[in-house]
Amino acid sequence: MTKKQSIQQGDTVALVDEKQRVYLINTNRSTDKFKGVGVFNPKDLIDYEYGSQKTIGSKTFFLLPVAIPDALTGLKRKAQIILPKDSAQIIINCSITPGKTVLEAGVGSGSLTTVLSSIVGETGQVISYDNRQDFIDHAKKNLTTSQLLDRVTLKNKDVTKGISETELDAIILDIPNPWEAIPHAWKALTPGGYLCTYSPLISQVEQSVEEIRKHPFITIKTVELIEREMIVGERGTRPSFNMLGHSGYLTFARKILKTD
Amino acid sequence: MTKKQSIQQGDTVALVDEKQRVYLINTNRSTDKFKGVGVFNPKDLIDYEYGSQKTIGSKTFFLLPVAIPDALTGLKRKAQIILPKDSAQIIINCSITPGKTVLEAGVGSGSLTTVLSSIVGETGQVISYDNRQDFIDHAKKNLTTSQLLDRVTLKNKDVTKGISETELDAIILDIPNPWEAIPHAWKALTPGGYLCTYSPLISQVEQSVEEIRKHPFITIKTVELIEREMIVGERGTRPSFNMLGHSGYLTFARKILKTD
């Protein structure tokens, strides 16, 4: 297997500046002013080796292939995003693997969509419902940039009104009222498939768990993930003073055919 | 696409009891006494629908396809394992996706191996070094049970002595002295590839970060993930009294060709 070591026509490239900010730019685009980068012609990136540096205007950038952290850092935000610490838990706890078919609602800015579609790969499928067309359009732009759109089906649809797909491997609900979609979710899941709800409020968790318990689900579990960065300095190490106090609670459950 | 809805000859099945304990049993095995399950013939599982129940002896089990959480819960432990909360971060922060080639050292009981090989899929590859043959043999059994062994190459090899592979997408070091392997890791990684070290002690983090800073790596970051379960009871919700105080610190870095 030979690897693509230099930038090709059509690649989206992650430009990382010295402050670790990431800018995603596709080499098919024309000369333009790119926010944070400046005016330049993306075609100039072609043939540069991945891992090398390029100076554009007064700034120097590392040129890297787009990895998941780049796609997330470079994502343009419109709505609140699901953080990597939380989408990572969703991947493992919902057993998202290559080839799986996964539904999420809503799509927001497409941050979870980015992670899900990266993991299910070319053989998998992500279906994303949102009842706001502006979010769908915005997520579409982000997924186009990160070259993941081919695995994603975006639908303007309210998940609490019903789910048209069946035999889904996992359903992730990031909406204010997930309990209203849970009966539909049970029907749409394949046996052994996973349901996940993401909610910032305890009251949302309680309503969701109450609804989940009315349906044939097992291994119901609610967790919270707290991420703490450690700063390794010259004089010693300490936790970072900056820390996000809260994002959301994740509730997981697994469909069975019926409980007695 | 039609899904396999009933248990087939050759499947490994997750038997989940009412206390959520998971037992992994392959239908190719013969009648035997299975710990936690009792004496029975695994072939009796064939043709049961996934998601249905079966009583074996005095216990009733849900029959489920093996998902990542099952493979981890059902794993037989010999060494300390990397917990799902931490392996999840590794997946996202190292951008492990289908088709990637990843090296880990050491293999331990194969818990991280299970997650990595589930995510890289059939088109990917996990290379696992360990300098203890007993760990390799033990991990091999676990990976055989979870039917992931075809994507894993187990090697009795000390990663601090060198890495024979090149152009690796990610290298994860779970050894007591990761700093001794870091120069080899830099060479073995593809540009833009990720290095990760997992260490319980601050002193290990400091030595690793110091060594990483001597080589062309960017976006160096150390984090700790704290998982907190929430108990949703009849009278209300609270965090679980049981909580693991610590597992390990995760340090991530990304290879570039050179720094000036």
Next chain:
Amino acid sequence: MTKKQSIQQGDTVALVDEKQRVYLINTNRSTDKFKGVGVFNPKDLIDYEYGSQKTIGSKTFFLLPVAIPDALTGLKRKAQIILPKDSAQIIINCSITPGKTVLEAGVGSGSLTTVLSSIVGETGQVISYDNRQDFIDHAKKNLTTSQLLDRVTLKNKDVTKGISETELDAIILDIPNPWEAIPHAWKALTPGGYLCTYSPLISQVEQSVEEIRKHPFITIKTVELIEREMIVGERGTRPSFNMLGHSGYLTFARKILKTD
């Protein structure tokens, strides 16, 4: 000012063994079998210097004056106790200082009573309500051992039925239904006095805060304190693997005369 450097007749002494376990023994007691210590005559402790060691049977103990941590560690438990991390917050956030008059309900095993009465000192007063005589009797024994009973008035009384005292500096409610006592608490507090509720469940916090907001209280705040021990070992430092996941939420509020 000369300090009492050696053990006197009538002192309660903290005997600390090599595993840091604490046994509180009063020198007025007669020869007996003391749990964890063995058979001996407490009068033998007299004239030993504080800070010195004494061997009793096969064990060696450090002889120390009874400090707050000793009184808490040596406390005999009957009910769930309020942990030092939480009672510490109550002291500071309710401004418990020497000479203050404080009411708590219920008394439980007397752990918070121990801390409150240590801090209000000889010139202060702690009034402790409990509607179970067995808890009152049990707490009384603990307070007798730690020589704090002279500052405490124990009452068999249900705080949700009313508070007979007035002009209290602080009221701390550690009962399952604190909201039922809050109207009484407002009346019984002096202007500027503090109310505190301690509750393990979010639903209890919500009902308490809702009730507090109906009365003239300001600076309403709910906090949770997470204590993490660090283990400093020979090879390096790490957080302890053992950690209590949760104790209770503390809600604080301050009485004013009226809100407009």
Next chain:
Amino acid sequence: MTKKQSIQQGDTVALVDEKQRVYLINTNRSTDKFKGVGVFNPKDLIDYEYGSQKTIGSKTFFLLPVAIPDALTGLKRKAQIILPKDSAQIIINCSITPGKTVLEAGVGSGSLTTVLSSIVGETGQVISYDNRQDFIDHAKKNLTTSQLLDRVTLKNKDVTKGISETELDAIILDIPNPWEAIPHAWKALTPGGYLCTYSPLISQVEQSVEEIRKHPFITIKTVELIEREMIVGERGTRPSFNMLGHSGYLTFARKILKTD
């Protein structure tokens, strides 16, 4: 005992605005412009009932007796302060009670001094070393405002050069190099007295614990306190998004006469 229910000449009053900001003003002061309050004559506060409201300019304030949280919130900051969550632990773990004699170094802005002197009361004593006169002068102003200066002895002195006091009940070290003061601290403590170091960095903790272990101390323990605020809103409850990631590690130890 009759309580002072209205503001008297000479009182320092806590003015609390609707955003819970606290301004400490002494009624002995003359008409002036007070930051956050505006121009007014503090003598106008006399005879107002504590707990009542007063409008000054366009703002309305609650008038409250100065409690510990007011003294800390109203403190003018010059250096990094020790937070209430941490000073609370120091009080309980060092058994600071009325009448005790406690030494702290350095004084900083006087935040820990405020708490310590509030708790030791009129019969106790706080000795505060700092080797910067500007910090001493600044802390003195804060302690004058909160009317606690009579219990505090401020000294321009480097604690690593020696401690002149003896038989101290507790010593708290909030300096960058606490290990250099530990031999002096052991000598200056009474048997059974407590040592505490407060340090942001793990390396400082390690050096301190190493030094403590060279001297006759027992019950050596390092802890970190994480405070999390809960927001009780109309739609439900959640942890606050704002959270301080780290303040410092607290190490506690207790003097004994000698170890064998």
